[in-house]
Amino acid sequence: MMRLVTLLAGLFLWPCLVQAAVVAESLMILQSDLDQPTDVAVRNDGRVYVLDGVNGRVVVFTRGGERDFSFSRPGSGPGELSLPVGIAINAERVFVADTGNHRIAVFDVRGEFVRNISLAGEAPPEPVAVALSDDLLWWTDRRNHRLCAYDLRRDVAALCRGKRGEGEAEFHFPFQIATDDSGYLHVTDVLNGRVQVLHPRGPFVYDMGRFGVGPGELFRPNGLAFSSDGLLLVGDSYAGSITLFREGQPASLLGDREGRALRFLAPVGITVQGKRLYVVDAGRSRVEVFQLQAQASAEADDVLVRNAPTASRRRCVICHRSWASPLANDEQLGDKTVPAVVSPRMCYSCHHGVVVDSRPRIGRGGQHPDAHHRREKAPHEKQDTQRKDKISDAFPRLADGALSCGSCHTPHGQAQEGQATLHAAHGNPWLRVPNHDGDLCQQCHASKLASRLDPEHPPRGVNHPVGIYLKPAPEGSVDRKAYARDEHLHKGLPERLGKRGGTLDSQTRMTCQSCHQIHGGEGDAMTVLPLPNAELCIECHPRQHAVDKKEARKKGVHPVDFKLDKAVNITGKRFMRVTCFTCHSVHSGKPDTPLLREDHRDGKLCGACHEAQAAVVNSDHDLRLTAPKSRNLAGQSPRQSGVCGACHQLHGGKPGEPVLHAWERHAYRGEEAALARDTLCLDCHRQEGLADGARITHFSHPARDLILRSDPKRMPLIGANGELGEFGAMGCVTCHDPHRWIPPKKGGDTQAQETPVRRPGNLTGNVINSFLRRRGAKDSFCVDCHGIEAVLKFKYYHDMRVRDGGVNYLK
Structure with missing residues (x-):
């Protein structure tokens, strides 16, 4: 008799809602770094298994709410998961609807991988929910719009029922599954806004719920579960509520002791164990746990009787909530009105995995600025300056000019020939x-x-x-x-x-x-x-x-x-x-x-960090002036490469060599021994070199059994590895700074000289410029060995007439 009453209840209009004899008291929230979870299963010992699909794992909590352990990871290999959506558990095994991998993954309760169950279908199956009933593993197929069973005892596929549609045993994205005490299957039929009831062998029995946004109606039914006293709890991922059904009739929205309906951002999976209710709120990336308590029942106020929308109208109301009867209010964002049809909540009610899985995109990370994702302007943008680019009229905007989801997306566009999305896995070109x-x-x-x-x-x-x-x-x-x-x-x-x-x-x-x-x-x-x-x-x-x-x-x-x-x-x-x-x-x-x-051509970019070297501009080492026809290794003239680029290349230097040189190297053929670092200078200051007019033939300094020490900030020495430092040998850079023609005055700044661009050609140098680091030998380490002679030896260092030819100072 009970089944007959339940069956008939689905055939009549609902004159009223009956106040349910149950309320929910909040116990705890399970969060722990979850990212838009979709389902939850509870083991007999109270451990809670939360499917954290975006992270490709299952997170396990103790009965008291402490995080215990997690298992699996993203991927397609054995024991790996790809955007899984559903989970179920028995005494020994955990079954996961591995949606992205088109299979069901099986683990033991400790998280050790056991096996994969392969699935077949007209199109690659996308399992989104699993449920256990005796030896059968039931699962819903998002891709093929059907309900299937797998015989665990015989290890074979048992049956599949359903196809896409709105009739009996037809589905428009089936999702979660629950069985009553008699073994009847209850399946949420998401976009048809109903719960279908089927016999354990698969035939359709009846459906419950009405598509809509009013009391007792279902807009996006997702999770469902039975309480211990036979109430059916159905979550609505758009409305953010849980509707209670008794014997096929809507009883009320689940609320607390004060009569306030519980509200969630996007309730998806629902599980009841004993008196505990577990609700997965994907929108808030958490699981809320409640204690269900009995309460005396009473009749609620009358509810407006409305006609069920026709099939064609229902297809529109799936998104156009405001077309429902009576009219539903639009979302309010401050003083701006955003039509519900283009709100993120509307989009997320399908895109959290039940219809299409966009969780890695719309549920996390940065989003294109729109009415719901506004962005603080940078300081340079805060002035009333016009946007450079005009927003195309092809993209409608809200009254205040803000963008919305509907600015770029629409299901009503006419697909053009060859139109497709960039990503092959995206089947809809709703742009x-x-x-x-x-x-x-x-x-x-x-x-x-x-x-x-x-x-x-x-x-x-x-x-x-x-x-x-x-x-x-x-x-x-x-x-x-x-x-x-x-x-x-x-x-x-x-x-x-x-x-x-x-x-x-x-x-x-x-x-x-x-x-x-x-x-x-x-x-x-x-x-x-x-x-x-x-x-x-x-x-x-x-x-x-x-x-x-x-x-x-x-x-x-x-x-x-x-x-x-x-x-x-x-x-x-x-x-x-x-x-x-x-x-x-x-x-x-x-x-x-x-x-x-x-x-970069005038040295300003490099000079921002290398202030001291910026003085090379307009000097003899500015090859734009002194060697305008030369070419660097990239084939660029100094005018093309810029003042710094004539000698340096930031991303193409020879491995292991200093200064990131950009010129062609030449083998040194001089008579005096030269340090490797000196040959960089001698590439130009040689016969037929770019600086042939300032050719250097005498430059070496005795070094055998001699330990030189100098202040590296004033006259750096060259170490064995070619690095500049306090100890080492004398080289060109000990006395010369190739970036500054005139040495700075004592205490002077290191800024580039503000000299006008002069005509091409070499300047004639003397002993107080010519890229020397110092104006004389005073207070230099030269005096340590040469005493008063250091003055002449410093000034005429390259002149053979003041050099002691053949003299070895250290014997």
């Missing part, structure tokens, strides 16, 4: 404009685009280019610059970027989404990998990176990721550490530079 080549971003960010394919975009150096092919250039290709030079990029996007959501376009070219993620990005720039330590840059540019100064010397690159002695200011931005972004700006570089914050 307002095609994005198969990553061109959606370009609609609103034209000034950030520098495409190899479009000469009309901003000049080279302003933005990191897109349209670069990550594959080898074809034989005979004219435009080889359109192809990646580094061999490791010929295989496509680096694996780590791909795993984090980065992608190429349909022709393996770089797009905005190679580096950026609209949903789930890192920081304000919404990048695939974090920016502060240049993790993103390193993946494509490992050749230019070094972990420390020692490795930088070995690789022949400028060191990065170290703290400066004092902060520097470059184009109004303060830096205390040197990273890739100290010099480079990916989207605000100076025109015709290698994406540099400051133009």
